[in-house]
Amino acid sequence: MNVIISKIYQKNLTSIIKLKSSKNVVEILRIFFEEEIESLKKQLVIFQNEISRFQSVPLIIGQLVEKLDKNFCIIGSTTGNNYLVRIISTIDYDKLKLNSPVALHRNSNALVNFLDDEGDSGINIILPIEKPKVKYTEIGGLEKQKEEIRETIELPLINQKLYEEIGIDPPNGVLLYGPPGTGKTMLVKAIAAKTAAAFIKAVGSEFVQKYLGDGPKLVRDLFKTAKKYAPSIIFIDEIDAIATRRFDAQTGADREVQRILIEFLSQMDGFEKNLNVKIIMCTNRIDTLDPAILRPGRIDRKIEFPLPTIQEKRFMFQTLTSSMNLSREVDMEYFISKKEKLSGAVIAAICQEAGIQAIRKNRYIITQDDFLISYKLNVGFPIQIPDFYI
Numbered sequence: 001m002n003v004i005i006s007k008i009y010q011k012n013l014t015s016i017i018k019l020k021s022s023k024n025v026v027e028i029l030r031i032f033f034e035e036e037i038e039s040l041k042k043q044l045v046i047f048q049n050e051i052s053r054f055q056s057v058p059l060i061i062g063q064l065v066e067k068l069d070k071n072f073c074i075i076g077s078t079t080g081n082n083y084l085v086r087i088i089s090t091i092d093y094d095k096l097k098l099n100s101p102v103a104l105h106r107n108s109n110a111l112v113n114f115l116d117d118e119g120d121s122g123i124n125i126i127l128p129i130e131k132p133k134v135k136y137t138e139i140g141g142l143e144k145q146k147e148e149i150r151e152t153i154e155l156p157l158i159n160q161k162l163y164e165e166i167g168i169d170p171p172n173g174v175l176l177y178g179p180p181g182t183g184k185t186m187l188v189k190a191i192a193a194k195t196a197a198a199f200i201k202a203v204g205s206e207f208v209q210k211y212l213g214d215g216p217k218l219v220r221d222l223f224k225t226a227k228k229y230a231p232s233i234i235f236i237d238e239i240d241a242i243a244t245r246r247f248d249a250q251t252g253a254d255r256e257v258q259r260i261l262i263e264f265l266s267q268m269d270g271f272e273k274n275l276n277v278k279i280i281m282c283t284n285r286i287d288t289l290d291p292a293i294l295r296p297g298r299i300d301r302k303i304e305f306p307l308p309t310i311q312e313k314r315f316m317f318q319t320l321t322s323s324m325n326l327s328r329e330v331d332m333e334y335f336i337s338k339k340e341k342l343s344g345a346v347i348a349a350i351c352q353e354a355g356i357q358a359i360r361k362n363r364y365i366i367t368q369d370d371f372l373i374s375y376k377l378n379v380g381f382p383i384q385i386p387d388f389y390i
Contacts, residue, residue, distance in 0.1 A: 059103040059112065064096060073111060075104065085109045134189040140319035140344070141312030142183050145303050149174060149187060152301045153278050157197050157231050160276075171300035173268065173279030175239075177286040178305030181345025184282045188235055191280070198229035204241030207260050208253075215242075215256060216263035223267045223277070230276035239281040245290045261290060268298045307341045316344055320351040327367045335371065340379050349378045 062075040065082055070093045075085050087093065088110055096102070096114055103113040136146055156163060156170030163170045176184040192199040202222060207215045226232045242260045268279065281299070283289065293299065308316060317332045335350070342350075353374035358366045 060106055061115070062102055062104050064098055064100050064102050066098070067093075067096060075102065075109070075111065083109055085111055087111045132189040132193055134186065134193050136190050136194070138319065139183060139186055139190060140316030141308050142187060142305070145183075145187060145305060148301060148303050149176075149191060153191055153233065153280060154195055157195055157276070157278065171278075172297065173281065173299050175286070175294070175299045175302045176280065176282045176305060177284070177302065179307060179343060180284055181343035182305035182307065183344045184305050185237065186344070188280055188282070192233065192235075195233065197278075198226075198232040200226055200229075200232055200234050202234070202236050204236060204238040204243070207242050208257060212256055215260040219260060219263045219267060226277045232276070233278050233280060235280045235282075237282045239293075240283045240285045240288050243290055243293045244288050261293070265292055265298065307343055308347075310336060313342060313347065316347045317351070320348055324351065324355060325365055327365045329368050330366065330371060331368060335375055342379065346378055350374045353377055
């Protein structure tokens with residue numbers, strides 16, 4: 001009896017209170033066991049729900065292709081086949097939308113529920129607070145490229161009425177091409193920071209998925225998301241991964257890449273074209289792109305990013321070294337006048353390595369010798385630039 005009473009003290013505060021106000025041990029035991037039974041009933045219900053959840057038939061996901069009537073519809077599966085299925089009576093027929101995901105019973109294939117559109121679940125949307133803080137003034141040179149991309153992307157989003165008064169359609173997209181490290185992505189970051197539009201970033205290789213049909217679906221989801229958050233900018237880096245010149249494909253992988261390109265082309269100038277969605281594409285190999293993606297209407301302007309001239313090299317060195325603690329003996333003209341062709345990324349690497357050399361020697365001032373060592377390290381083994389860029 002003492003053991004039971006001690007358990008009452010340990011497990012139940014209500015019993016403790018009633019123990020102090022009553023000397024009837026039988027009453028105390030009755031209260032204790034009633035509360036224990038209630039607690040066990042609650043646990044039993046929880047465990048029964050878990051068991052029923054594990055024993056229930058799992059659902060499969062399909063896509064609504066066509067609505068026949070309130071009782072039947074056609075569903076497309078992930079295998080590529082279409083099925084005629086029954087719609088259960090509890091489904092609101094008016095809320096069913098074409099090409100929307102639905103849940104089907106695994107055994108009877110009956111439509112038991114409609115799902116929310118998850119088209120933008122894998123799309124990388126950069127919010128205004130997450131946009132890179134890059135300004136046009138922080139980019140050395142590229143004055144012509146800055147003007148062209150602002151006319152093509154920024155101005156139509158800010159002042160679309162200007163194009164309506166003139167009587168022309170604003171440009172749809174722009175292609176940035178040139179050798180690596182010439183400032184293509186840096187200029188896109190400045191555009192993203194300047195405009196208030198939603199910025200959607202993707203890489204060409206992301207559209208090549210494991211299963212057939214997933215790549216074109218991801219392209220459709222990309223443009224659907226862009227229209228949802230319009231005005232928006234779609235930035236696709238390394239577009240040559242999916243937009244190479246088409247050929248007679250012999251393998252399923254090559255045919256899938258070509259299907260992705262076809263879907264991409266149809267979305268760029270389809271019947272549901274949205275003037276508030278702008279497309280920026282980058283590539284290092286414009287010579288490999290398919291002619292269909294380069295034609296006007298899809299890509300209205302092609303902006304080349306060549307290797308910088310002497311004047312642009314001077315501007316880049318001045319921009320990069322403006323915040324550096326340089327010694328008076330540093331002569332930037334010595335490096336600017338050299339004959340080697342340098343990209344903007346190499347110039348930035350030279351300035352950064354010069355600072356690392358000063359840190360290595362426990363100095364707060366960067367000297368001419370630091371730049372000489374840095375120049376040799378970064379230009380001693382220059383990157384081979386294709387002939388069509390020189």
